[in-house]
Amino acid sequence: MVDKQSGMETAAISVLKRAVELDSAQRFDEAVTCYQEGLQLLMEVLKSTSDVNKKTKFRDKMKQYMDRAEELKVHVAQEKDNAKFHEQIHIAANSTGHTYQHFFGRCLDEKLTEIEVEDPYIRSTHQIYNFLRFCELVVKSNTKVEWIKLTTGRDDTVNGHNSQTARLSELATSLRRHNIELSVEFSNTLHDREIRFNNGWVVKIGRGLDIYKATEGKFVVGFCDFELRHCHETTVDIFYSKPGSNPHPS
Incomplete structure (x- = not known):
């Protein structure tokens, strides 16, 4: 169980790191997808951990990533509405x-x-x-x-x-x-x-x-x-x- 949780945490970190890289490269639509995938993985880690400090840390990180993903979704939607994407x-x-x-x-x-x-x-x-x-x-x-x-x-x-x-x-x-x-x-x-x-x-x-x-x-x-x-x-x-x-x- 610990190994599975550790593996999921590693996967979440990897996907979210990729999301940040795509975000920095202005590949916003791809970044949104990675943010969403990483957040889903992080949610599973949050459910399976009993460490209070970790839970607090994960919730803070999730809020940051969720806020950024929502910003990018709005940005991409606006570009699409303007037919400029x-x-x-x-x-x-x-x-x-x-x-x-x-x-x-x-x-x-x-x-x-x-x-x-x-x-x-x-x-x-x-x-x-x-x-x-x-x-x-x-x-x-x-x-x-x-x-x-x-x-x-x-x-x-x-x-x-x-x-x-x-x-x-x-x-x-x-x-x-x-x-x-x-x-x-x-x-x-x-x-x-x-x-x-x-x-x-x-x-x-x-x-x-x-x-x-x-x-x-x-x-x-x-x-x-x-x-x-x-x-x-x-x-x-x-x-x-x-x-x-x-x-x-x-």
Whole structure:
């Protein structure tokens, strides 16, 4: 029990430290998410400790973090109302701690029903797995997504297109069981990498979804947990503007 409490306390401190770093870097929307996650962990620690001094210390810290998180939420909401929200995240080469949840979590709210993914490189096995991970994040979220449209490049290697279409077709069948329709279009002229959400969010990643480096083996840290996976250098731009029309495909 002591070890579990100690581990949770360490995790809370780590997440809140990350929140402060993001806050300092003016990555406010990400900071709010980290503050909330850290506060939830700290609340669990507070419930399980009997040390009066610790309880007082944790309550004081929680109030500070809660106040700051509320300030940032108001700030972000104002920027969104003014259609001026833009956050840029630089991912350094070989850095870790970057997940799709960090980039896309804020975009997955109850207003979201449709997503358009433009990425020319959803072709090879690991690239399709990346798209699958993105779809899994959508399925797990508290959204009402009914439709995902993927526009990507055609794999013209020997038997490449057959494998590509078979895998995407299998994914489409799986998503249908979760009441999400996947449509796929192929374009040989597509260069931009952009994901558009019909609740107003747009995320542009220099490398698209393919931000992770391969691990040195299948039984090494980072193979399963992508938060521990080393990344390629790239830039993520996150925009918000008031939703306009986003017609459903015919």
